Amino acid sequence: MEIRVVNLQEKSDLIKELHQYKLIAELNNYQVKLVKAKREFIWHSHPETDELFLVVKGKMRLAFRDRTLEVKKGELIVVPKGVEHKPICKTLCTVMLIEPSGTLNTGNTGGQLTDTNLERI
Template sequence: MNRINLNEKFNLIKKHWDPKIIGGVNNMHVKIAKVKGEFDWHMHKNEDEMFQVIKGKLLLKFRDGEQLLKEGEIIIVPKGIEHKPVAEKEAQILMIEKKGTLNTGNVETEKTVDDPEWI
């Protein structure tokens, strides 16, 4: 068992939209990322996805609306729901996802990270 300092881990991240794995719980990965700008519209056919904003704000767009997450807020996007994360200014987020969940879900783009790095 090792404690994890989120500030130290976020300081290791140099690129936006490049998720890093910081731990695992059962069959889940705990990931963090720095985000800024717009991500791709995507969905996860078989996996729910949890987002928590650690620092900043994250707008999650859905085809039928949107949710603005502020620091300390969490949202769970159910499998099969198309979404597009957007951060006007840099934000730091934590995600909990099933191991093997592709960050761009059902699409492949220049932001796809096939094998996220452990930090």
């Protein structure tokens, strides 16, 4: 079993393409992913699981139906399962996600923005 130290800034710098999720670690049956984004994503929820976001670079707004929260570098938030949300990165941001393996980025909404190509970096 390989044990690696993962530097989040270095991994972020490796990512050249926006909106493509990269696998950076695994924790039991959970995946730790990194994505670089500059977009307003779509409304969706994950009926089966909570989802942890940790902002590594920049800031993200996380819209819920009743309010919008800002999550900045060095901050994390857990979206409970079943809660509709929409991540918004108006400026370039890098976000780490932790969720069970196989969790889709578009949750129950699906569609063209679904990214199933999870390259390990």
